[in-house]
Amino acid sequence: QQARPVSRGAFIVVEGLDRAGKTTQVKRLCDSLYAQGHNVKMIRFPDRTTPVGKMIDGYLQSKAQLDDHSIHLLFSANRWEKAAWIKGQISQGYTIICDRYYYSGMVYSAAKQNPALSLGWARSPDVGLPRPDRMIFLDLDAKEAEARGGYGEEKYEKRSMQERVRELFLGLLLKGEEESTDMVVVDAGQSVEHVAHAIWKETSGVVQSVESGSRKQIGT
Numbered sequence: 001q002q003a004r005p006v007s008r009g010a011f012i013v014v015e016g017l018d019r020a021g022k023t024t025q026v027k028r029l030c031d032s033l034y035a036q037g038h039n040v041k042m043i044r045f046p047d048r049t050t051p052v053g054k055m056i057d058g059y060l061q062s063k064a065q066l067d068d069h070s071i072h073l074l075f076s077a078n079r080w081e082k083a084a085w086i087k088g089q090i091s092q093g094y095t096i097i098c099d100r101y102y103y104s105g106m107v108y109s110a111a112k113q114n115p116a117l118s119l120g121w122a123r124s125p126d127v128g129l130p131r132p133d134r135m136i137f138l139d140l141d142a143k144e145a146e147a148r149g150g151y152g153e154e155k156y157e158k159r160s161m162q163e164r165v166r167e168l169f170l171g172l173l174l175k176g177e178e179e180s181t182d183m184v185v186v187d188a189g190q191s192v193e194h195v196a197h198a199i200w201k202e203t204s205g206v207v208q209s210v211e212s213g214s215r216k217q218i219g220t
């Protein structure tokens with residue numbers, strides 16, 4: 001189908017625990033939007049292909065040790081590397097579907113329970129990044145996530161960490177700030193089809209209204 005001229009593209013973020021099915025669902029959402037004639041691009045964080053991303057990859061694979069603050073700032077820098085690209089694509093009419101963003105940044109770092117690294121501190125280096133039009137949190141019990149083939153070898157793929165991550169994600173709903181108003185929870189414990197349908201219900205209208213110009217310019 002031919003893409004239509006649009007006011008700007010939308011910026012949609014999909015978040016969730018490791019094994020929540022984000023990658024599958026991000027791909028399905030892109031395919032569905034594309035099939036309906038939208039210009040759409042996918043992006044993921046961490047982007048392990050950049051120099052900063054390579055440092056993050058080394059840390060996640062336990063090949064490099066880094067202070068909790070340092071790795072946090074690298075994850076943030078990895079998003080800033082792409083901020084101008086995101087804004088540029090959106091202004092050219094591309095809808096961006098993003099696999100993880102600053103919400104993961106905040107909650108994974110805060111879940112380490114380092115008393116010197118609060119949720120508030122963790123949010124600050126990302127202040128000013130393009131703000132999503134919608135964030136979908138794929139909610140899944142940590143036990144169920146683990147049962148889906150087990151966690152891998154990476155740094156945070158441990159049940160206790162994932163349980164804290166989930167609690168912190170759900171806690172964002174109570175924060176009463178933009179993190180909560182942008183966020184919608186989708187039960188990721190259902191079939192792939194059901195989850196895809198639920199995500200579509202929560203995003204297609206947003207994409208339509210952004211593209212038709214009835215929503216503001218991209219915020220920060």
Ligand code: TMP
Pocket residue numbers: 018045046060075076100101102104105106108109156157
């Ligand atoms: P991935 O499995 O989606 O590539 O993500 C790698 C890990 O990095 C995952 O456990 C979540 C974590 N993470 C952070 O700790 N901070 C961040 O800012 C991001 C984007 C991911």
